[in-house]
Amino acid sequence: MTVSRNVRRLLCLAVMLVCAASGASALAQSHRPDAMLHDGFDGAAAGPANDADASRFLAQATFGPTDADIAHLRAVGYQAWLNEQFAAPQSLEMTYLDWVGDTLHEQVGHQNRREAWFLGALGGPDPANNALIHSDQLRQRIAFALSEILVVSDQNAQLAEFPTSIAYYYDILVANAFGNYRTLLEKVTLSPAMGTYLNMRGNQRADPSRNIHPDENYAREINQLFSVGLVMLKADGTPQLDGGGHPIPTYSQATISAFAHVFTGWNWYDCDDNGFDNFTDCGPDYTTGENWLHPMVPYDQPNQPNNGDPSYHDNGTGPNDLHSKQLLAYPGAQAGGVLADGGSAASDLQFALDNIYGHPNVGPFIAKQLIQRLVTSNPSPAYVKRVADVFNANRASPNQLRAVAQAILLDPEARYGQAYSDKYGKLREPLLALTHFWRAMDARHTCGRDFTQGGLQNHYANQPYRYAGYVTGWGTDDDQYGSGIAQAPMNAFSVFNFFKPSYLPPGEMTTNGLVGPEFQLQTESVIANTVNSVEGRAFYFDVAQVCDAGDDFGEVKVNHAKDLALAGSGNGGAADPADRLVDAYSKRFMSGQMSPFMRQTLLAYLNRIDSSWTEGVTDWRLWRIHTALYLVFNSPEYMVQK
Template identity: 70%
Template structure:
């Protein structure tokens, strides 16, 4: 008879683990740092399976045993070279297949499937011989998507899934590229143009009460590049002579940028003498104009000056235009940051983006956020400065972010910080990354979908025959109410400020100590409860071996617990057939070998109770595996990535 795990057991274990962790004076299993890397330097590693798993927790969407063994075999440098050379996984390729081959009506659910294909990796559903391996590129793209935010919460974007996918592909394609190039492609992207109102932004016209929208002008500075206050090269706040933070820009700066960002619209707007900014909008038939960068409409047709005006403010139509616009002013800024009159929409945009990109804040501001997304919420100033230096040294390189990613991951602090600063190093794992970790590590695949005719056609939606589509429960990860989600999904944040702010200070001891905890902003009481229930479903109630329901049309992503049966036991279970091999394997795979002795013994003692009487018509070892997964994934020791 199957014995269900009561909710209080999980929460009780969590409380006990937290108490035990706080009682420890330091890691009980930390090596002597002097001898850990054999005098070869951290970049020569990994030197153990635990080292490999920890690196992969930072650089991928979750380590698998195969990944750990491969990394051990080739080393960090060769692994990074493989990742930089791997073919990019692009969402539009997947959506094109969904639409043209399967004849499905493409929606945001399909876009989430495409995202999971990149995040989880593995065979392509179009051709299983094509295997997606670009984990680091996808992890960098996800990090960038939480800095340069667009969201399908926007009503217009929600109706155009390919437009959102096209935007994500910009991030993925440039994840190892140049940040200045990325800034321009993001600025011209239709999704960003719609989301932050640059699309159709016109030069001022007082007679018609038209004023340039300031939304994108503000956010490209505040969120995408320099932040609100001046920074030192190490990311710390630069203070004035009176000891106050120094603002990076003023309202007049925002207004000047807003006037620069005028004259851009859909690429298929009419340019043949009619009013280009009226009757222009998203193509509700095909959505195709979401897949082409915005273009400038800034040249008046001399034959029809009244009906073909230039919509770009180049400073020449006074008094509505801003003459000689003062953009960001800083030492070394070209022309002192003053944009001269008479330029085109493109030349003025180029000047403005150069003005932003060359600001001294960009390197520490972006470098620190990338460190936070991959490694630790509170990097030391020295760590930030080392990465920012790499950013600056590669400003002209087309592989700038590739160098930055390598610097972040091979920095001594990223490799040894858990021992150097055990009570401050690390980060709360994002809910979505906890899910991808579980699914990758447990060989999850889509199962139980049925073949259904696509709307209006006789074609079949081959869910049952497509184990790599990642539908069903993968569509609902953003849910926050019904126990089926984890309050997070790709490009689904409620605001341009992402799911959480990089500067968030959790109340209590972390405020007192000045420790940042960005992900804690999404870790509310209700979301903790909901995500715990969701992980119960993912870990306890969704296995490839389970029978499919006759009414389950779309199926779910399900784990493959059978892959770990040999670890879970070899006899009839119980104390005579202990669970220590399973617990130790999961300590490496999920916790980088950092499971405390207390947690290890607590899990083993609990799991040893499970024996063949728990079979419930299946294999009793499945019960050990599922309960181990649930208790680990809801434990305080796991949710803090060290």
């Protein structure tokens, strides 16, 4: 019996699980908990009542439950855990990259930025100081959700040249994950990464004689994607309809043009050199990259009177300016949304951002997307309204998003909504399935060596918390050769993210009006390659493997042996069943929701494995562990987080 033959058998069993599940009775499959008095008389927020509830909460609030995290949450409860997370020190990517560049003297690249991201997502000891433990899981999870709303991507050619540009941007999301959304909007707007990605940096007032017109890219996306959306919303996130039953547009093309004129006159902080205005020719600092690490500044008169240089901001007073700019109009909008002429770039920007933030759509628009990223793709309108109400009640609070995150996670629909609706849940993002696997299986970086390349030092030997590796760590977006998962942090295909929040998968979900955003990423080739990737991680990338002396960078590997005691205590077979392993994986990976059908099918196969299965392993129980991981992570029941 060879490894490849066994793997082929497992793939066949995985297919059988999918097909059989579709034909089994609903009763036999059900992993729905008993909703009757599930939380006693204390309410959902008083839990968790059991390990399964704790695991499910952590699947929503972290990058994947671990046994230790489940036990800790059971011990302290939801609210104390949240308070710990709100107080946890921030894990910042620039801190990591500074260590790589300044202390290790390595050439910083996007692979190091991914190491930094994985350090925040996986948590644990800091590579520069193992006594420092990264534990800000909720902050990092909210930041990742925000990165899929306020999108910047390293697929932009210029951003691809400067990894610190995206690290600095991501740190804005991390630092403001529990802050105020209006504050976050301003910091995002003035970040050089966003200014470059959506063309606001270097945008200037109109000059028809030189065929210069304000760029509309950022003006459009800050409205469509970052704040108010395309149609007017009720407080519960459902569309408002006109007398003919049609959605009411939020804005017109003229509105976007007006915003485009407002978003002019901003550039790198260092474009003025010794009084010489270099606005139109200013570029990135290829020596240090320093100007990516500062907010953009305005170049206008009279606020920056540098030797009579012109103003590049349209304030409504120039011959080609747009006068009395009509921005978003809604009840209660300051000055009816009309920006008076004569302001500065800074004051006009404040007016525009206040105008956007004050729109009644922002609360339900952002609340629904955050619920989708953390909890369920199709939240009820009542759930959206409850969270939007918290958003609106905290509009002036510096801790607004903290209150929103708590409201999302402690809402009754988040805590036991799966008990009441077949429409509940979300497809797991491939990257989040990977972090879950790694966290739950004690992933560490192994192998690699210290060497010099191009005159620069590289330090990968004995670095268990540097999450490197061409295949496992850095290659997550590679879906061509089956080594990746087609998703990597800050690597979206466009400003519309990896998937749209309104995506309707064809077939039954479209018929029933159910969105499934993450399904847009799951093409046939991506699914096949993800299965291949799971196979490699479930079977081969183990911390006990002997290192290759020529392996420069190493890989991220897991500790399969941690579960040996769960896999069996004798010689295997039916007399030594795998029920403890299956039940542990149901709790750890599936929040105790494994259906009776799936459990029975897994046990029927795993119980065939006995001490005669020695091909390619040092302990037959590893075959049970490898097999269980492979089948669980490729099962439909795991893929849908409920």
